[in-house]
Amino acid sequence: MKREKPKLIILCLMIFILSFSLAYAENGKKIYDKKCASCHGKDGKGNSAMVKMLKVDASLLDLLDKATLDKSDEELISIISKGMNKMPAYGKELKDEEIKGIITHIRSLSK
Ligand code: HEC
Numbered sequence: 001m002k003r004e005k006p007k008l009i010i011l012c013l014m015i016f017i018l019s020f021s022l023a024y025a026e027n028g029k030k031i032y033d034k035k036c037a038s039c040h041g042k043d044g045k046g047n048s049a050m051v052k053m054l055k056v057d058a059s060l061l062d063l064l065d066k067a068t069l070d071k072s073d074e075e076l077i078s079i080i081s082k083g084m085n086k087m088p089a090y091g092k093e094l095k096d097e098e099i100k101g102i103i104t105h106i107r108s109l110s111k
Pocket residue numbers: 032035036037038039040050054056060061063067068069076079080084085086087088090102
């Protein structure tokens with residue numbers, strides 16, 4: 001019986017980690033819809049009213065284009081936390097894990 005214990009602990013840890021990552025992915029959608037969708041659109045293709053207001057090229061607000069999806073998670077985390085031109089910086093209000101969850105959500109929108 002004693003031998004079963006380590007397995008059980010590993011199983012519990014795996015469930016724990018899995019539920020955490022799922023929670024962050026779920027959170028990623030919530031945060032995206034709240035903070036990012038106004039400019040980038042709920043579907044990630046960009047909000048055309050914002051394109052006019054910000055006077056930017058529509059492709060800049062489109063997060064489902066190759067230019068965005070081909071970037072690594074590290075590059076995207078850096079852009080989202082530090083900001084870029086008219087893109088606000090979110091490093092102060094969002095943790096890296098939350099930004100990762102948002103990126104998971106953006107990548108899932110492209111499928
Ligand atoms: C006020 C409007 C606005 C909001 C809100 C906003 N963004 Fe942006 N975002 C922009 C603009 C404008 C750019 C283009 C910046 C540039 O390249 O000049 C951009 C660029 C990006 C890029 C880079 C795309 C690429 O191809 O390099 C990512 C990723 C991104 N935004 C993610 C997010 C996320 C995630 C959020 C929410 C946490 C968010 N944005 C909120 C306006 C916004």
